[in-house]
Every structure is written in structure tokens, then in C-alpha cells.
Amino acid sequence: MASTQKVYTAPTATSVEIEGSALLSVVKHSSSNYPSLFSGTLLGFRSDEGTIDITHAYPYPYPDQYEGGLFKSKSGAKYQQEIQETLKGLGYGVEFQGWFQSTFGGNFVTTQLVDSLAQQQLSNANAFVLILDMVSINKELDVKALRLTESFIKTYIDGKWKTKELATNELTYQNIFEEIPVIIRNLKLVNLFLSSQGPSLDDSYDILNMSSNQNVNTQLLESLYSQVDALNYDQSIFNYYQRQLQKEMGRVQQWKNQRRLDNLERAKNGEKELDPEEWKSLFRLPNEPSRYNSTLHSYAIDVLADDILKKCDHELTNAFAIERNLVQN
Amino acid sequence: MTVESPIMHLVKPSVSAPMAGTAGSACKIKIHTSAVLQVLEIVSKQVLPENKRMIGTLLGIRLDDGLLFEIKDAFMVPCNETGDSIAIEEETHRKLYQLYKKAHLKEHVLGWFGSSEQIDNTTALIHDFYSHGTDRAYPSPALHLNVQYIKDGEVHVPEFTTYLGAVIGKSANNTQKMGWKTVSNNNSYVFTPIPHAIVDGSSTEQIAANFLKTKTVNVDSTQLSLDLSFLTTQLNAVTDNIDAILNRVESASLDALQNDDNLDLLRLLSNSLLSKPQILDDMEELRRHFHNHNQDVIMIEYLTKAVKEQIELIAKATSDADKKH
Numbered sequence: 284m285a286s287t288q289k290v291y292t293a294p295t296a297t298s299v300e301i302e303g304s305a306l307l308s309v310v311k312h313s314s315s316n317y318p319s320l321f322s323g324t325l326l327g328f329r330s331d332e333g334t335i336d337i338t339h340a341y342p343y344p345y346p347d348q349y350e351g352g353l354f355k356s357k358s359g360a361k362y363q364q365e366i367q368e369t370l371k372g373l374g375y376g377v378e379f380q381g382w383f384q385s386t387f388g389g390n391f392v393t394t395q396l397v398d399s400l401a402q403q404q405l406s407n408a409n410a411f412v413l414i415l416d417m418v419s420i421n422k423e424l425d426v427k428a429l430r431l432t433e434s435f436i437k438t439y440i441d442g443k444w445k446t447k448e449l450a451t452n453e454l455t456y457q458n459i460f461e462e463i464p465v466i467i468r469n470l471k472l473v474n475l476f477l478s479s480q481g482p483s484l485d486d487s488y489d490i491l492n493m494s495s496n497q498n499v500n501t502q503l504l505e506s507l508y509s510q511v512d513a514l515n516y517d518q519s520i521f522n523y524y525q526r527q528l529q530k531e532m533g534r535v536q537q538w539k540n541q542r543r544l545d546n547l548e549r550a551k552n553g554e555k556e557l558d559p560e561e562w563k564s565l566f567r568l569p570n571e572p573s574r575y576n577s578t579l580h581s582y583a584i585d586v587l588a589d590d591i592l593k594k595c596d597h598e599l600t601n602a603f604a605i606e607r608n609l610v611q612n
Numbered sequence: 613m614t615v616e617s618p619i620m621h622l623v624k625p626s627v628s629a630p631m632a633g634t635a636g637s638a639c640k641i642k643i644h645t646s647a648v649l650q651v652l653e654i655v656s657k658q659v660l661p662e663n664k665r666m667i668g669t670l671l672g673i674r675l676d677d678g679l680l681f682e683i684k685d686a687f688m689v690p691c692n693e694t695g696d697s698i699a700i701e702e703e704t705h706r707k708l709y710q711l712y713k714k715a716h717l718k719e720h721v722l723g724w725f726g727s728s729e730q731i732d733n734t735t736a737l738i739h740d741f742y743s744h745g746t747d748r749a750y751p752s753p754a755l756h757l758n759v760q761y762i763k764d765g766e767v768h769v770p771e772f773t774t775y776l777g778a779v780i781g782k783s784a785n786n787t788q789k790m791g792w793k794t795v796s797n798n799n800s801y802v803f804t805p806i807p808h809a810i811v812d813g814s815s816t817e818q819i820a821a822n823f824l825k826t827k828t829v830n831v832d833s834t835q836l837s838l839d840l841s842f843l844t845t846q847l848n849a850v851t852d853n854i855d856a857i858l859n860r861v862e863s864a865s866l867d868a869l870q871n872d873d874n875l876d877l878l879r880l881l882s883n884s885l886l887s888k889p890q891i892l893d894d895m896e897e898l899r900r901h902f903h904n905h906n907q908d909v910i911m912i913e914y915l916t917k918a919v920k921e922q923i924e925l926i927a928k929a930t931s932d933a934d935k936k937h
Contacts, residue, residue: 303824304649307817308685311646312715314816323715338653344714362714369707373688421815424823446931455927467824472656472761472770473649477825479769480810504912511919518926525933574930581923588920595913599906606902609892 289405291436296329296409296463299381299428301337303469303477310424312342313385313415319346322353322384324363325413326370326377334466335380335409341366350386351396354403381428383413389586390506392579397459401431401439411463418499418590429460444573456581500594507587514580520572527569538562641755641774641808643683645821647672648810652770654688655727655759665691665698667726667738669705670757671712671719678752681722684813687712689724691738698737706747721748723755729762731775736801739777753777756803772810775803857881 305325313321323342330336343353343362353359363379370377382399384391391414403410409430416425431439434454441448449455469477539562546556647670655666672684687708690701709721724742728735735756742754749755753776761770778801812818822845860877892898 302649302653304646304653307646307649307820307824310820311644311684311813311817314814341711342715362711365707366711369704369711372701372704373690424816424819446933450931456923469649469824470653470656472767473652475761475767476648476652476770480825500912507916507919514923514926521930577926581927584923585920588916588923591916592913595909595916598909599913602902602906602909606899606906609898 289440291405291433291440292408293433294404294408294430295333296335296411297333298335298464298466299337299411299413300330300334300466300468301325301413303467303473305337305340306426306467309340309342309383309413309415310426313383313417314420316346317385317417317420318387320350320385320387322347322351322359322382324366324379325381325383326367326375327380328376328378329380329409335411336468337380339370339375339377340383347384349395350384350391350393351399352393354382354396354399380409381411381413383415385415385417388416388418388503388506388590389510389583392459392583392586394576394579397431397579401436404431404436405440413465418503418594426465428463428465430463432458432461435459444575444578445571446574449574449578454578456578456585459578459582500591500598503587503591503594507584507591510580510583510587514577514584517572517577517580521574521577524569524572528571531566531568535562535566538565639679639681639776639806641681641683641806642811643757643772643774643808644672644685644813645810645817646813647683647686648772650686651725651757651759654686655725655761665693665726665728665734665738667691667700667724669709669742670722670725670755671709671716672722673719674722674752681755683722683755683757684719685712685716686725693734698734700738700741702741709747720752722752723749723757725757725759727759727761729760731758731803735803736777739801739803743777755806757808772808774806774808776806777801777803 305327309323309325312323321342323340325337326339326341327335327337341363343359345353345358347353367377367379381403384396396412400410400412411428411430413426413428416427419425432454434452435458438444438448438452438454441452539559542557542559542561546559549556651668654668657666666688668686668688670683670686672682674681689705689708692699713719721742724738726735726738739754739756742748756775756777758773758775759770760773761768812821826845857877
């Protein structure tokens with residue numbers, strides 16, 4: 284966990300500007316390698332007007348076992364270092380700005396990803412991660428830039444993850460991340476070329492395919508199960524703690540009552556009152572388990588549930604449209 | 613023969629590379645949009661002193677026995693030009709290629725790109741560099757992509773031309789060499805234009821590329837917001853297709869039906885429209901299936917919503933539980 288001298292610094296960047304070619308190469312790499320998950324570095328520079336300009340994107344050589352797995356890995360860092368050095372030789376003054384990560388639904392909320400991002404944000408307040416959601420692959424493009432919120436970073440610095448800390452920092456599972464708007468900016472020559480090209484239309488009308496994609500739903504539901512299982516595990520630890528706490532508090536209460544009676548007795552006899560707060564040194568209350576994992580799982584479940592609801596809505600609309608047309612004819 | 617770029621393709625030159633495709637058959641090059649943008653970005657940064665040239669390496673895959681090239685990526689390689697000789701920073705090329713290779717195992721060096729107004733001696737020199745040695749296009753023939761965007765000192769819409777270079781004359785490689793100067797450069801190449809097409813790799817890429825084409829030009833910057841414009845374009849395209857077919861069917865006279873093309877069209881239409889799955893005969897059965905399916909989906913929705921609310925409840929309950937103590 285983070286060391287105590289770290290302080291939260293507010294990010295200055297209000298938006299991410301990405302060059303068309305960088306965006307396309309990220310999209311290409313993650314969609315052509317799906318279902319393998321890939322991550323990589325986004326290189327660029329910070330402008331004075333409060334934007335992060337991304338000019339280059341380089342995927343890491345190996346696919347991820349889970350999201351965020353390569354962010355802090357040695358091989359990933361070495362690869363990134365080598366690329367940066369070579370690019371410097373070319374006269375590109377680009378620096379590391381963030382990562383991209385392809386994912387499926389809310390699965391990107393892993394401790395590895397969040398840990399790496401938190402550490403990065405502590406040393407560079409403007410670090411972010413570009414999430415490419417592959418749920419609607421071939422149908423739509425789902426790209427968003429995320430960074431951790433002030434509430435989260437402050438709780439992360441505290442490092443205790445008790446319910447009280449969560450409350451004082453106003454952290455709930457819904458405000459772990461904040462989204463930064465992504466803006467596309469192209470060079471004039473690129474724009475000139477793009478405007479000379481009409482939108483390309485293949486013969487494949489993938490997006491119009493009405494047949495239901497059970498596979499995606501099954502995959503989403505499976506992800507949801509495993510997240511719920513993980514949450515349940517955390518929750519049972521928490522419940523155990525609560526039961527222990529309750530038991531202990533009961534004994535404390537008993538002791539307090541006893542002490543009160545004793546003190547009444549002593550007052551009657553004109554003796555000095557015994558300390559009513561002494562229970563604090565006599566009883567050891569159980570330690571509250573960290574709420575870190577369960578907060579992350581809750582968020583992942585929330586995102587996955589939203590994805591499933593969206594897919595189901597699609598499915599229903601499709602099914603009703605087809606049914607009406609078929610049955611009427 | 614499909615012709616995507618306005619080039620008359622006569623015959624592939626016989627290229628003296630061991631892995632060249634069979635001579636006599638047509639070659640084709642596909643360039644991915646992302647590679648095009650990358651090339652443009654590199655050449656447009658051409659604010660250079662006179663003696664520098666902007667070149668770079670093209671990366672991608674070869675298919676079809678070396679007859680189909682797919683350019684997927686590109687990077688810049690510094691190159692100095694002094695009089696008749698050039699110096700390519702070989703080290704940079706090698707390093708960047710090896711780094712790239714780590715992440716893209718199946719891709720190779722295909723050739724190089726540059727931006728010049730004509731093919732000259734230097735073009736051949738650079739081409740020679742890319743045609744030999746390890747970490748280059750060898751043993752396959754090297755490609756050359758030229759981007760021309762400056763005409764008579766003015767910036768124009770970039771034009772791409774792709775070439776395959778073939779050696780003219782007998783290579784000096786076979787002769788016995790003496791002494792320490794054994795490097796033989798063959799700088800006589802003939803560049804044959806090859807047709808190329810700019811393509812998108814996957815549907816997702818296509819959506820992204822179309823977004824770039826329709827939303828980001830004519831404005832300085834656009835926020836990446838996802839809307840239904842792609843769906844709308846596709847739907848419009850389908851409607852246009854249907855209109856075109858209807859028009860054709862309606863305007864066709866009886867005589868025209870004897871035409872082979874029209875007969876083929878009719879056959880295609882009747883095949884795709886009149887064939888229907890068996891299940892369509894039993895409407896009740898179908899309706900029941902739809903009903904069951906919809907019920908299932910609604911059930912999933914219901915349960916998912918329940919899970920969502922449970923999560924909210926857990927968060928609230930745990931934060932309240934602590935307040936009691």
C-alpha cells in the first residue's frame with residue numbers, strides 16, 4: 284500500500300487528445316487480437332492548455348492474463364523504456380502518459396489495474412487508462428479514458444480501507460473512477476487525406492445482423508457470476524467480523540454495566556470512582572477487514588450488470604421486431 | 613482484375629528475390645487505414661534541412677504466395693542525404709523493427725515509404741538497402757510506397773503510389789570478390805507500379821475509421837462521442853441498394869429479361885428471398901419459441917437488476933452497520 288507521506292495532487296488535465304492514427308492502431312491491435320486481452324503504453328506530451336496529447340501507442344508484446352497485469356510488470360516496463368529511448372533517437376520528445384487496456388465489460392476493475400493506476404497517479408497526477416470495451420466488438424466502438432477520483436486516491440493513501448475511511452472520503456463503489464473526455468485531433472495533412480476519402484462501406488453489414496449473440500451474453504453472465512462469487516467471499520469475511528464485533532460489544536456492555544454498579548456502590552461508601560473507560564484496555568475488538576476488494580468488485584458488478592441490461596434490451600428490441608414482421612406475414 | 617487505384621497493371625516484373633511470387637500473376641497491396649495515417653503523420657513532420665529525407669519502414673504480412681501484401685504499420689527511419697550518397701540509420705531501423713516484432717510476431721518488413729516528387733537515383737539506393745540483409749524485406753522483394761502531397765510547391769491531397777522494385781542487370785554478387793571491399797551495391801532498379809487498396813482490418817476498425825472520416829475533418833478537434841451515425845449510414849446504404857434493385861426491376865422491359873445479367877440477378881433474388889427455413893411453416897411453434905426466448909431475456913434482466921440493487925444494499929448496509937458501534 285502507499286506510503287504515508289504521499290499526498291493527493293489534483294490532476295490538471297481536463298481532456299485527452301489523441302491522434303487518429305494512435306486511436307486506430309490501438310483499436311486495430313485490440314480488436315484483431317480479441318479474445319486475447321492486450322494492453323500497452325500511450326505516449327505523448329502534456330500541453331499547457333490542460334490536455335494530454337497522445338501521439339503514439341505501443342502494445343505490450345504479450346497478451347494479458349487479466350486486466351492491468353502488465354502495467355507494472357518488469358517486462359512491460361522494459362519494453363516501454365526501450366521504445367521511449369528509440370523514439371527519443373528519432374527526435375520525438377514523447378513521454379509516458381498512460382496505458383490502454385482492452386477488456387470485456389466491467390472486468391477491467393482488477394486490483395492490479397487499480398493499484399498500478401493509483402501508484403502512477405500519485406507520481407503523475409494526470410495519469411489515466413484508456414479502456415477499450417470489447418463487448419460490442421464489430422458493432423460499435425467503446426472507448427473511454429478513466430482515472431481514479433480524489434475520493435479513491437485519498438482513501439488509497441490512508442490505506443486502511445475501513446468503513447469509516449470510506450465514509451470520510453465519500454468513497455462508494457460508484458465513484459472509484461472519473462471519466463475524462465477523449466478528443467480526436469489530427470494533423471492537417473491527415474485531415475486532408477481523410478476528407479478525400481468517403482466513408483468506406485464493405486459488403487459486410489455486420490452491424491445490421493439481427494441474429495442474437497448468445498455468446499456475448501453468456502460471457503457477460505459468467506463474468507458476473509465470478510465477480511459475485513468474489514464479492515460473496517469478501518462479504519462473508521466481513522459478516523464474520525461483524526458477528527465477532529457484536530459478541531465482543533456484548534461483553535463490553537456487560538462489563539460496563541458491572542462497572543457502573545460497582546461505581547454506584549463505591550460512591551455510596553465514599554470511595555473513589557473507578558475509570559469507566561478502562562474496558563478499552565481490557566477488551567480487544569476485532570480488526571475490521573479491508574473493504575478494498577469488495578469496493579472494486581461492487582463496481583465491476585455494477586458495470587457488468589449495466590452491460591447485460593443493455594444487451595438484453597437490444598435482444599428484446601430485435602426479437603420483438605423480427606417476431607412482429609414474421610408473424611404478421 | 614480489380615483495379616482500386618487508377619493504374620494499369622500489366623505484368624509483375626520478374627524480381628530477382630528468392631521468395632518473389634510467381635512471375636506473370638498479378639500482385640496486390642492492401643494498406644490499412646491506420647498505416648496510412650501513420651505514414652502521413654511521419655511525412656508531414658518533414659521540416660528538415662535540405663540534406664535530410666523522410667523515409668520509413670513498412671510493416672505487415674505477405675499472403676498468397678507473396679502476391680498479396682498487407683501493410684499494417686509503419687515507423688520512421690532517419691536518413692541523411694549528401695550529394696550522391698545516403699546514410700540510413702540502420703541501427704534505428706533494426707531496433708524499432710525488433711521492438712515491433714516482439715508485439716507482432718507474424719509481421720515482417722515489407723519495404724519502405726518516402727515522399728518525393730520523382731523516382732531518382734537515391735530511391736534506388738534506399739530500395740537496395742531494404743532489399744538485402746537481415747531484418748529487411750529479403751528474401752521477398754521490397755515494396756516502395758510513395759506519398760506525394762506537394763506539387764509545384766503547394767500542398768495537395770496526398771496521393772499514394774506503390775511500387776515493386778526489380779533489379780536490372782546481372783547482380784555482381786556471384787562473382788568472386790577480392791580484398792576488403794566486398795559489399796556490392798546494385799542500384800539499378802526498375803519500379804513497377806502495383807495497384808493498392810486502402811482497407812480496414814476489422815469491422816470495429818472500420819467504425820473507428822469512418823468516425824474519423826465523417827466527424828473529425830473540417831473541425832480542429834472532435835470529442836469522441838459514440839452515436840448511431842454508423843448504423844444510420846449502413847441502413848441508408850441498404851435502403852439505397854434496395855432502391856437500386858427496385859428501380860432496375862421496374863424499369864426492365866420484358867426483352868431485357870433475356871439478358872444474362874438480369875437473369876442472374878433474378879435468380880439471386882429469388883434464391884435469397886424465396887428460400888425460407890422450415891420453421892416458418894409452423895407459425896404457432898415459432899410464436900411459442902419467440903415467447904419463450906423473450907421470457908428468458910426478461911428473466912435475465914430481472915435477475916440482473918436484482919443483483920444491482922443487492923450491491924447497492926450491501927454498500928448501504930455496511931456503512932450503516934459501522935455507525936451503530
